[in-house]
Amino acid sequence: MKRLTLEEIGKLSGVSRATVSRVINNYPHIRPEIRERVQTIIDQTGYKPNVVARTLVSNRSNIIGLIIPSVVQQVFSDPYFPTLISGIARGCNANNLVLSLYLFDSLEDERNLFQAIIGTGLIDGLIVTTARRNQEMFDTLQESGFPVVFVGEPDDIAKTTFIDIDNITGGYTAAQYLLELGHRRIAIISTHINRSGESRLEGYRKALHEYGVPFDDHLVAYGDFSLDSGYSAMQSLIPHQPSAVFVTNDLMALGSLRALREAGLRVPEDVSVVSFDDLSPATQADPQLTTIRQPVQQTGKDAVTMLLGLINGDVQHPQHVFLPNELIVRASTGAVRSKSFRKQQEALDKGC
Amino acid sequence: MKRLTLEEIGKLSGVSRATVSRVINNYPHIRPEIRERVQTIIDQTGYKPNVVARTLVSNRSNIIGLIIPSVVQQVFSDPYFPTLISGIARGCNANNLVLSLYLFDSLEDERNLFQAIIGTGLIDGLIVTTARRNQEMFDTLQESGFPVVFVGEPDDIAKTTFIDIDNITGGYTAAQYLLELGHRRIAIISTHINRSGESRLEGYRKALHEYGVPFDDHLVAYGDFSLDSGYSAMQSLIPHQPSAVFVTNDLMALGSLRALREAGLRVPEDVSVVSFDDLSPATQADPQLTTIRQPVQQTGKDAVTMLLGLINGDVQHPQHVFLPNELIVRASTGAVRSKSFRKQQEALDKGC
DNA sequence: AATTAAGTTGAGAGCGCTCTCAAATTACAG
DNA sequence: CTGTAATTTGAGAGCGCTCTCAACTTAATT
Known part of the structure; x- marks a missing residue:
């Protein structure tokens, strides 16, 4: 035809x-x-x-690109990205945009395709996830002057437009909840792979500080958002006998639960676990996780709106948006029980 | 610039x-x-x-579309789609194609956008997942003569090009494994939402038949690939005392495990569970699941190759590809133990 | 050396659309 | 009824590329 x-x-x-x-x-x-x-x-x-002809003359394709940096494989055991994508897709549907997806296999792919993406004039703008730090890509992007919205706070926010949830408050809320339950030996499993993890740690420290609980290096471990890394991190934490642990995403929390179970510790009787994300693993876990819910879909949707603003030029460029998050209480947390732990904590409390 | x-x-x-x-x-x-x-x-x-100008004259955009029918939300608690997408993305990277993603929120979206997608001349071809039956879309697609590859065997395969795994053999292998372990009361949790589930059921029946085990309607339940549906299905199955259950995807298996646990049944001591997919939930589960591994990434990658063949015209149109799958044995299965069950089975065996 | 074949280049048309400009038509004021 | 303004329409240029065709140059053949 x-x-x-x-x-x-x-x-x-x-x-x-x-x-x-x-x-x-x-x-x-x-x-x-x-x-x-x-x-x-x-x-x-x-x-x-014919949209192609139209694009050629109008210089507007109504296609936006979504870049998910490499390590695709690993990335998709965590429902974070799928959920984000689905939010972005919704945003696109609502605004009559076509979404094109760039999943990179390697850093080389990133470098090559990347120039190709912006250079070809096919897409109007870009949403970039800060799954992993990548200064090189970041710089190229910034220099290009191309409309870009980052999802997840980048390290260098000066001239960047991004959307993220309020990770500091999220971390604070998680820790505060555990503190209110009477916990004092509260461990944390954070991450270095992007800024979100660090901000959650920052919120955690802030809460400890406000409650007069000294920050203890031994109670901090790091993972990479994967289940296995949560498992190892928890294993390294167990000898320091935390009565609670704040894990900075659901998947690592799943790993933590496994480590705790294998160590013969019950959740929440022996150790309380608060997690972060409230994506599907939170309710797939046993016990189901108390967690900080972040509005991932909404983040994606809003990212599209922001990008559209940038493209149309009706929005100022360096723009920072933080979405709120909320504590969802489920079965993985409880008040401090164990006498030995309580004794330790009292000793600690006196210490300050 | x-x-x-x-x-x-x-x-x-x-x-x-x-x-x-x-x-x-x-x-x-x-x-x-x-x-x-x-x-x-x-x-x-x-x-x-400028790829747009190039596309205008050459009539080749090197963009392919991926359609994932509505119910986006639900769809992404199952890592199947993300994994498939990642496979497709790899296929695109390897072939210098751009992937554009169409996630629909509603049937209306589907109807509208759909015409829009093919009609606009932007994309060269389409990969369509048969997540859920949708005859209307299917027909439109077929009539259009547009290059389309389906992922997942559609109901009407006559003039369709599709790729799928060999679901019948997969189901057969799962049931056979349980039969070899001595199980005779083998339940199944299948689904009606697409053909895959039914083919897996077919394989299961075939195995039972070959082993002379009569097919029992009471041991068949249906879900929709979601955890909750697996949970309910398993609950309805428990009263009929299966010694094993074949669940047709990992997520429903997770639900089954929960139902079994709540009923006080141990896995694999009291009930063996074989699952299907071998995606992340299989190893996140406790116990980790014995499951039929399907090469989801590969499916996506191959779908791209097939579509490219269709677009270039160097491949015949109605083309059916079935990928092999393999049994992965983990901790959720074991030989029959319980005396009461064994007695039942002996009675049954005599019955034939 | 003459002829033919192959290699090498540019001019120009055209993909299907948008948008400017001017012409043609209509409406309204004096 | 004329002059002016607003409305309505089409012609044509041009977006950046590919591709055909013809012209010119060089190599190969007799």
Whole structure:
């Protein structure tokens, strides 16, 4: 089935190409009967304008790109990215945008494709996830002046437009909740792979500080957001006998639960676990996780809106948005029980 | 930064637009010194051809679309789709294609966007997942004559090109393994939402038949691939005292484990569980799941290759590919133990 | 050396659309 | 009824590229 052109629709309805174009783009100043006649032909023929031709002249493709840096494999055992993608897709649907997805396999891919993406003039703007630090890509992006919205706070926020959740408050809330439950030996499993983890740690420290609990290096471990890393991190934490642990994402919390179980520790009786994300693993776990819910879908949706603002130029460039998060209490947390732990804590409390 | 054009590169290197085009597209019959001179200018300026203009004339965008039907939300608690997407993305990277993702929120979205996608001439071909039956979309697609590869066997395979794993053999293998372990009361949790589930059930029946075990309706339950549905299905199965259950995906297996645990049944001591997929939930579960591994990434990658064949016309159209799968034995299965169960089975065996 | 074949290049058309500009038509004021 | 302004339309240029065709140059053949 050969595709119709503007010209042909014009011929069929006895007007010029230009007039048909006007009808399609809803320009004023068209005689109603003409508009109607053309519209009828369009409907009858099922004509759709060729977006490629349109893009060529208008310089607007209505395609936006989503970049997810390498380590694709690992990335998808965590529902964070799928959820984010789905939010972004919704945002695109709502704004009549096409989403094109760039999942990189390697740093080399990133370097190559990357130039290719911006250079080709195909897409109008870019959403970039800060899954992992990548200064090189970041710099290229910044220099290009191309419309970019980062999801997740980058290290260098000066000239960047990004959206993130309020990780500091999230970390604070998690720790505060455990403190209010009476815990004093509160461990944390954080991460260095991006800034979010560090901000969550920062919130945790802030809460400890406010409650007069000294920060203890032995109670801090790091992972990479994967289940296995949470498992190892928890194993290294167990000898220091925390009565609670704040794990900075659900997947690592799953790993922590496994480590605790294998060590013969019950959750929440012996150790309370607070997690972060509230994605599917939180309710798949046993016990189900008390966790900080972050609005991942909404983040994606809003990122699209922000990017659209950038593209249209009706929004100022360095723009920072932080979304709120909320504590969801489930079965993995409880008040301090164990006498030995309590004794330790009292000793600690006295210590300050 | 203004984008350079072919014309300008030509001017800079003292040749015509056409010659530059030839250099870029690696045509033969160019004087080496000219080729080199032009290439130098291209490298120096960082010129990239405008893909939109190129698409307009060549009618090839090198963009392919991936359609994931509605119920996006639910879809992403199951890592199947993310994994598939990542496979497809790899296939695209390897073939220099851009992937554009269409996640639909509603049937209406599907109907609208759908015409929009094919009609606009933006994409060269389409990969469509058969996550859920949708005859209407299927028909539109077939009529259009547009290059389409389905992932997952559709109901009507006559004129369709699709790739899937060998679900029948997969189901057969799962059931056979349980039979070999001595199980006779083997339940199954399948699904009606697409053909895969039914094929797995078919394989299961085949195995039972070959081992002379009568098929028992009471031991069949259905879900929708979600954890909760697996949970309910298992609950409905427990009263019929299966000694093993074959659950047709990992996520429902997670639900089954929960139901079994709550009923006080141990896995694998009281009930063996074989699952399907071998995606992340399989190893996140406790106990880790014996499961049929399907090569989801590979499926995605191959789908891209097939689609490319279709687009280039160097592959015949109705083409059916089935990928093999393999049994992965983990901790959720064991030989029959319980006396009461064994007695039941003996009674049953005599019955045949 | 003459002829033919191959290699090498540029001019120009055209992909399907948008948008400017000017011409033609209609409306309204004096 | 004329002059002016607003409305309505089409012609044509042009977005940046590919591709055909013809012209010119060089190599191969007799």
